[in-house]
Structures are given as structure tokens and as C-alpha cells.
Amino acid sequence: MSNSIELTQESYVDSIIERVVVRNPGETEFHQAVREVLESIKPVVELYPEFEENGILERLTEPERQIIFRVPWVDDQGNVHVNRGYRIEFNSALGPYKGGLRFHPTVYPGIMKFLAFEQTFKNALTGRPIGGAKGGSDFDPKGKSDSEVMRFCQSFMTELYRHIGAQTDIPAGDIGVGNREIGYLFGQYKRITNRFEAGTLTGKGVDWGGSLARTEATGYGLVYFVDEMLKDIGETFEGKKVIVSGSGNVAIYTVQKVIELGGKVIALSDSDGMVYDPEGIDLNSVIEIKEKRRGRIVEYLKTHPSAEYNDNSKNIWKIECDIAFPCATQNEIDMEEAKTLVNNGVLVVAEGANMPCTPEAIECFQKNNVLFAPAKAANAGGVATSALEMTQNSMWESWSFEEVDKKLREVMKNIYSSIKTTAEEYKKDGDLVFGANVTAFLKVARAMMDQGIV
Template sequence: MNLTAEISQEAVSYVQNVFETVQKRNPNESEFHQAVKEIVDSLIPVFSKHPKYQEAGILERLVEPERVISFRVPWVDDQGKIQVNRGFRVQFNSAIGPYKGGLRFHPSVNVSIIKFLGFEQILKNSLTGLPIGGGKGGADFDPKGKSDGEIMRFCQSFMTELCKYIGPDSDVPAGDIGVGAREIGFMFGQYKRIRGGHEAGVLTGKGLNYGGSLGRPEATGYGCVYFVEEMLKSKGTSFEGKTVVVSGSGNVSTFAIQKAQQLGAKVVACSDSGGYVYDPDGICLETLRRLKEVERKRISEYVKERPGAQYTEGCQEIWNIPCDIALPCATQNEINEASAAILISNGVKAIGEGANMPSTLDAIDLFLKNDVLFGPAKAANAGGVAVSALEMSQNSMRLSWSFEEVDGKLHEIMKNIYESSVKAADQYDCPGNLVVGANIAGFLKVADAMLAQGIV
């Protein structure tokens, strides 16, 4: 992780022993191991400088979830056949506030992925400066190709079990991959049906007419661009005139494209799970959003309306397209070492992670060694959970803020996350390393709260 601080061998051994214990206790959970490794290695300077955290067993407690919940989700499809999926909720750490983190509906979902997301969420939520702990959940259900009726029945069954473990002051889920406004609405309706009353603060990402917040759909994509904007400013430059590649074409990606275009960039490529489109004239956001959000079609349809564009099967080669700025907004580990090397050879100047853990550890090391500005996910994509927490605040106060007010708060939060990451990296002798800086800045707040609350 390119640590340059003077560190003690005791701190190195301590962190290594904790990681080895995580591997032994959680076999075959590669995504969780990767997330833990990336974070704990960067915390070595903290344990070297502040032995109190080691003496209090903070790291041993941090890597162990407070609670892991797994449950059966039976539902009936349109043909009357009973289907069964598996649901999860990992309540990882509540030291600074109620568990907060999205729900992911995707066939790849398993306990390893939910734990990696929940672990990352602890520090991400801490970085926002808002009082929210870390959690995550989801199911191995695939919404693609399902009717609205099937999705409603699944969501109702899922919430029938999940409602036992969540609440406005204990655990507040939101959306993630496969969970948008439609799914949140169905789950919120079922929660009300079971629990009674209108507890608006139990879910975030709700529709505007029943407790949602203006600016929430835009938050993760906008926030990622705001973070990269701060990185670029540190080098005396901006998005103006830059060529940008954005992976994905969902909520995060489309709003990252929109904000980058508003700041003067040309976004030339985006993707979905089938492949990617390259449009040398710049992605037409209106066409993209209509195809994906309204007509629910594959991105391959884009080239039928934009004859100058090209469609390529498969997603990996999107990173072969020369660009100044890359915004991986699709899924975990989409940029490996080989893709990172191609981006670097093509002159990439900045990476902003809009997805969760989209770069492998080897890819991150390569970016840092080659002085590429790198905005790690827990910092760069924290905008979504930040505005979710703002939605919780509005629900508590029975108020609705304007879009401009929410967007202004988001912009300030992302600026503060950048500045706190830079400051922590400098304080621990890792200047410019925002991976280390973000991890340390997020960790210290949680660690101090855990110390204050005793052994729990």
C-alpha cells in the first residue's frame, strides 16, 4: 500500500495476525478478505503511533460483524411456481450511529460480498461526518426480466423477514445494485403493512411523495465527480475539456456522466453487463437514460440511434479506450492490474471509484506507483449514503429541503471527505495516498467511539 511512515514491527505483526485470523474464521470469502486486507494494511501507522488501539483490541472487534442475519425468501412467480432465494443483512458496527447501508439484489450476492460491502461501509459512513454506523444487505434475486408483480411479491416476502431487524433508530437500509425506487417502494409498503404507522426513516431512497429526498438519486454519481473535482483542483486543473470513460449505465453511472458533462468533460463510453458503447462524439445522456430507465433495454440498442457509436460485447475492454479520467461505477474488481496498466499507458490522470471496490489491490498499487490521482470508493462514492443520512434527518424533522440545499450539502461533504483524507495521509507520512488517508480518517472516529463505549 506504499506506506512510507516509520512503523514498528509490533504493529506490522499485530495487523498481520488479525488478518490471518479473519482468513481462518471466514474461509472462501475472497471479497471480504480483499476488503479487510486493503483497510488493515493502511492502518499499520496508526497502531504504531497509538498502541492504545491495539491494547483495546479495536481491530479484532472491527473486523467481526456485530450481527450476521441470513434468511429464506420464498415467493411465487407469474406462472404460479414457488421460488426460493436467500436474503442477508450484516449489521457490522454501530459505534457512531444506527447501521446504514444498501440492499443489493443480484445473483452474485452471498455472505462474502455482503460482508465486504458492510465492512467498507463502516469507514465510508464515518468519513461523511454524519452519525451512521455500517451495515449492508441483499439477496441472490435477479430483478432482470421479472415483471413488476414478481418483483413486488419478492420484495414483500423479503421485507416480511427483514422488518424484524430494522428500524429508524437501529438499522436503516437503502438501495444498491438491483434495488431502486420501485423496490424500495414495495418494501416500504410491506414494512408499513406489518408494523403499522408511517415510519418514514426506516428506509432511504424513497419516492418524493412519501418521505424521499430531492437529490438522493443523483448523490452517488454527483458525489464521485465532486470528489474527483477536488483531486483535479489540487493539481491546478479541472474536468473542462477532459475525456472521460464511465463504466456501468445505472443510477450511479448516469448521474456521474451528467455531472461530468456539466463540468465541461466529454464522456465517450459507458457499459452494462453485456458490453460497452464507445461514442466519439460524446455519450448522449438523454438517449442512454431513456433506453435504460424507461424502456429497460440493453445498452447495445444505443448504437441503433447513434450511428457514429460502436458497441462491443463484454465489459473488460472498456478500459482500453484512451481517457483522461476513468470513473468505474459498475461493480467490484472491474479494473484489474492489466486494465490499470493500459489506462496508465494511455495517459489517464485520475480515477474516481463510483462503485464499491471496483479496482483490485494490484491495480490500486499500480495507480499509486505511477502518481495517478486515485479516489478510493469509500471516499469517492460516499455521496449516496451521505444524502441518505440527510434524508433521515429530513424524515426526523418532518421537513423537505430543496434540491439546491441538498446538493450544496453534498458538495460540502465530499469536499470535507477529500480534505480529511489528505490531512490524515499527511499526518501519517503518506502524502498524496488517499487510500491510506481515507482509511485512517474513517477509522479514527470509529475507534475513538469504540474506546469510549467500553468492551461491547
Template sequence: MQAKIDAFMEEVRARNAHEPEFLQAVQEVAETVIPYIATQEIYNGKNILLRMVEPERAIMFRVPWVDDKGEIHVNRGYRIQMNSAIGPYKGGLRFHPSVNLSILKFLAFEQVFKNSLTTLPMGGGKGGSDFDPKGKSDDEIMRFCHSFMSELFRHIGPNTDVPAGDIGVGAREIGFLFGMYRKMRNEFTGVLTGKGLSWGGSEIRPEATGYGTVYFAENMLKTKNDSFKGKTVLVSGSGNVAQYATEKAIQLGAKVVTLSDSSGYIYDEDGIDQEKLKFVMKLKNEKRGRISEYADEYSSAKFHKGKTPWGEKCDIALPCATQNELNGDDAKMLIDNGCKCVSEGANMPCDADAVAVFHKAKIFFAPGKASNAGGVATSGLEMTQNSLRFKWTRKEVDDKLKQIMNDIHEKCVEYGTDDDGYIDYVKGANIAGFVKVADAMLAQGVI
């Protein structure tokens, strides 16, 4: 079996030799899905996984824009339309200097499985630009977004491809992007999700990824008759996902003691309560400040410059920052310090070595394609509301989100339970996500 996996990966590497993040994501899927395919005659010989790792379409374009001083800049724009077998392409736009083809292909590939797991009719895609919104004025960001959409509009639509936000793309950017799309197409459609509540957005969309991450972890804990109540939780990141994962964990009775950004992390021995979280939200969302300012505000906190929070004692860890932020050594420290549950809020924040450590220790570990699917699930609910020209209440959306996360958990348990009773959520998520897409691809022929 290993020979089959190696042969498959050799073929993928030959085509994508300089794309390490993409290859990492494919390797993880291949190691669990290829052994499953070998046991299912319906998939044998159809090269379905090989077809799935090749994007249906990869679009790259120039994005010229003018800054406040009148200087012209040029960035690259991308949209990876990975797989549309079960619905229109769906996935976020990321504006960050690190954006490149490898990162977006990895994200789009993961999105295919994540969207499949939600049970909603959405294919997988991802896009963005190497533009950095940090330090830019609102007018500069507006000009960039308008330029970006003046090309992207040709390739998207409510029944074709429905982008959303991601790192660097929040409500402000979605507004600018939607405004230009509406002008270019002369139509008001649900072509973007994450919109404002007054013009087609859904309740709890900003909270959904963070809430979903915690809901999934709660489901894992329930399999051992456990809960968040009284647990110490480490959270990385301090953006949207981290903020709302923290909020939900607090609501469930946990004590969250860390948050971080690229400059380092804060450790608050008294815990981050709702008032302190409001300070963080204002600091990061309005002032666009650094997390170190939290330690200046609260004497119970200490800032650790240039470090990640994984050396602190905890019961639960929620990595919510970015890909590959948690390595094998970090994972060992977490295990040594009592961690029993890890739920990924970001996309692939734990590298392969870290995942291996968690599995060896047989702790709860939820991969992002399952545990952070709440964001895209609620985007799917926003698409539904747009199609119906209808609006659900906050409670209705939250109840639907919770049910979707419960359903994803059940599918992971169904496909991921080992002979000894240990639930391999990586295997479960990969196989469950694969089966729905693979069945659709088989039904539609070689396309």
C-alpha cells in the first residue's frame, strides 16, 4: 500500500515540485484515502484522487492600483477553482504578502473536503492576492479591491463561484468587492458571502468559524462524557477566528489564558473574560494594534515576544492563527503539559510531525477541514438566504451551525474509528469528504 501512496505522490510532485504547502495537504489526504480506495471496487482504477488534486481552473491576473500619494503599484491576483462536482466553487479570498500559488492550491484542495463535509452543495475554491492591507488607508484598500474585482468578476457568479473572506479580507473588503461586482454586472446577487447584515449578510457569519471550532471540540469531548467546563484553553491568533473561539469557550465555562499574533503571545493567568475579550476585539478590529498592548492594559498578563503559546499548561489547544504554526516539538510540549484535545481553527496549523505526535498519544485531534468548517457552512447558509430573499434569526443560524458541526463529527466517527476504538478524525474527515465528491464525479463521467 505504501508503494501505491509513494507512486501517487511522485506523480503529484512532478507536476507541483515547487509547491510545498500543496504537497503537504495532498500527502495527508493520500495516506488515508488511498488505502480506503483500495478496499472499494467502485473507485479502483478511476484515478479519482489524481483528478481531484488537479484544479479545474487556475486563474492568475494583474492588479494595478494607486496609493494615496498617486504612486501605481502592481499585485498578483488569483482564483483557484478546484472542484465543482457537488456545487459551485466556494472558498475565501486571502490578502496577505505570503499568498502564492502553492498556498492557494493547498487551501482550495482542503476546501473541497471541508465543503463536502458540511453536506451543503458547495464545491471547493480559493483565491486572493499578495497585497498587504496592513498600514493601508481605507481609500487605498477600496482602490485595490475595485481593481481586483474588475478582473475577478468575469470568473465568478452565484451559480459558478461564490468567494468569501479570509485572512486580510473582512467586512470592509467584502463591501468594496461587492460594490464593484454589482456595478460591473448590473445585478444584486449572492455572489459574495460575509456581506453586511443590511445588504444580504447572515447572522453569526463573523463568529461561525470560531464557534464551529469549539462546537466540534465539544463533540469530541462528549464521546468521553467530558466538556469545556473548568478546562484551561490555549488559543493562538487574535483575529476573527481566535476571538470567537475564545468567546464560545468562555461561554461553555472554560478559562482561556492565551492569544497571539506575529509579534508573540500573551499569557493571562487570571483568564480572558468577556470584558478583556472586548478590549482585544477593539484593539485588533478597530485600532489594528498588536496583542502586546493587552499586557500593557492588564497586570495579570505577560507578553512573550517572538514566541508561540504551546509551552503553557492546558487541557485544550485551539490553534487559530495560520498554517504550520504548531510543529512536532510544540506538540510534545502540549502533551507533556496535560493537553488532551486539539481542534484546528486555522487551515492546517499543525504540521505533519505535530499530527503524528497527537495520534501517537491518542489524544483528541480535529483537522481544520472538519473543525473549522463552521465558517463556510454559515456562508452556505448565507447563500441559501440570498436565494430565498429571506433572513433567519441569530438563533436559527446558530442552531443550524451547531447541527452541521454535529453531523460532521458523526461522519468523522463513522469513517475514522479504529479497531481499538480510537477515533482518527483526520482519516474520518478525509474519507467522508472524499466519498461524497468521488461519487458525484463518477456519476458525471470523465470531465
């Protein structure tokens, strides 16, 4: 009888994966994200037949709402351009939709659905009452003037405003959407609605409703999470050699916190290439290049001629290190890079970007006893602090940097503890991928059960 139930439930999970592939053709990132979660939670689905009876997986893999719209704007030469805007409101079982906006040429429905699906589980792990969403556009802010970015953001918000609100959907920043873009978006929202609703967007300027430590939160939270992992094996960051891919917001503040905790970051990258500095990356130089001048990482060599540059950013994974933080983009570490890291003796791999490791790479790390921290848990610090910003907005308060940072560290500690405990309960000790997926799934699924077929 038990074998029959197991086969039935496994067939249910497999049928849902097949359904997602058929209903979302060509959206490979979304397929990958769904497959990773559903295959992981099979043992739990077997224990709760009511999930199948109530169509939980069918509903969980279908966004509640998908919004696609055109975004016309005029450049500084008077030429008209048209981009496409998206907002995928995936699941609101735990609270209003919450997730970032991404402005990048690679944005298309498959990327948006993958990110919104992942966001649903990530947000569940934070313990805050927020659902999952994601949005953005194929607009590229790189090389655009402030005026062009402003006009695009105003056009984008002219459509988006009708779909968001503090009790409905609260967007934030992501790749290509920083303080400048959030400011322009909020200004247009306020202009159209004639309301100053600070809780409608997070990642705002500190002077007008933003939270201290929000800029640093994803990177800091990532390091806090790994610090908890290291403590469990009697280790610390002290003296560890660290590599970090990317050089955006997450990467920069990951580097900063690693240095504070005694580690040495020896390599950093961007989409053009990577720099290796065996003496340790000079963070101030990186901030000057990337945040103040919006330059390229190769410029690091102008002030640090002893550093090495390679125009293939994937070569960063060939450098020997103790800890690796992939913080650039999805699927940046495949099986080949994973094998190289393992052969070079890596101790920990922690995902700072969303889904930066392929399933084959993750399997390689786990089989070789590399401590692995999945993105939906390890990089949840950003959205957790966005939720803290929402709390401050609702209370008309502003907390100190130290207070927010303390709360952030506690959130990351709790996430680690909860997913570690879940893994142990199901005899999957040390498998944080399983622990994160099951912990988040059960929380969302039970809320959906409570709320009926909606």
C-alpha cells in the first residue's frame, strides 16, 4: 500500500513539472526553478495527500496575475523607443506581493516567472507576512542619461501604478534599479495618485522613508548566513580566501562584510571580465569605479597595476579559495566550474544571486561535501530588510543602522536554524537546499489550504 501511495504522489509531482513545461514553452529558467523545488519536496508531498486533492502544486506553479505592458519613452535626441514592462504577482498566500524590479536587456517572461516563483519561497523563509512577485523591463539603463532614465521610469510607473500599493504589491529594486530609479518611480507614483504612500515601494532614499542598512542588506545577510554555517563546523571567516562574482550592490557589500569579519577577498568580476588581487581587493577603489563612476572592473588595474585582469568573467572560478560567493547572475556556475572549485579545495559555496548554480553544479558540491547555501535562504537579507522598511513606514518611524543590522542578523540566523532543523527532521542532515524548499513550501501550502480554492 505504501509503495502504491509513493508512486502515485511521485507521478503527481512529475505531472506538474511536465505541465509547467508545456504551459510555459521556451521559459527555461522558470522550468529549472520549478523542477528544483518540486523534485526536492517529493518526500513531503507523499506525506500529505491533501495537497494533491486541493491542487496545491497546480496553483503554486501558476502566477496569480501576469501583467505585460508597453513602455514608450523619448531619448535625449527626441527619438521614440518602446520597451516592454512586466509584473508577475505570483503568490499572495502569506501577504501582499513583494519583490524587485529588474531593468536589463535579458528580461522576458521566463526570467520574471522564475524570479517571482523563487521570491515566493524566499519571502516565506524570512518570517515576514509577504507574498512573492517580480517585475521589470528589457530596458537597459547602462549608458543612458539621468533624463532618459527618468522619462523611462515615469512611463513605466504610469502603467504599473494601478497594480501596486502598500496592501497589494510592494516593488523594490533589483539589477538596473537602484536609488535613482526608485526615486523616479516613486515620484511618478506620487504625482499620479496624489498620495505620499511610503509603503508602496522599498529601497527608497533614507530622507523620504527608506531604511538604513537596506543598501547593504543582501550582501551583509549573505555573509551572516555563511557565518552561521561556519560556526557549526568550528570555523570563522578569519584568514579565509574568498572570491565574489559580480561587482554590483550585493557583491560590494558581501566584500565589505567579509573583510570586517577577517576574510580576504581576492577576486571580483563584472560582465566584461574579472580581477585577481592576491593582496586583497581594495573595496574603496571598487566603490569609486562601480558606484560613483558606473565604470568597468578593468579600471581597477589603473590604481592597482599588480592585480591581474582576465576578460572572461567565468575564469574567476579557477582561482583557489576557501569560500565562493556567486553574486552575478543565474547559472553562472555549471558542472565544469563546480568541479574546478571542488578540486581547488573550496569549503563553502553560497548563492548571492538568484539561482547562480546549475542543478548539476549543486549536486557536485553536495556529493563532495562542500557546504552549500541556496539563494532562497542565503540572499533573503535584502527582502527581509525591505519588510523592515515597510514596518518602519507603517509606524512612521526610522530605526538606526545598528538596530536594522541587528534585526537583519537575527533574521538570517533564524532562517539558517529553521532550514537546518527541517533537513534534520526529514533525515537529510546538512542538505540546506532540501531544508529551505520544504520549510518554505509547507508555510505557503498550509496558508493556501487555509484560504480555500482561490
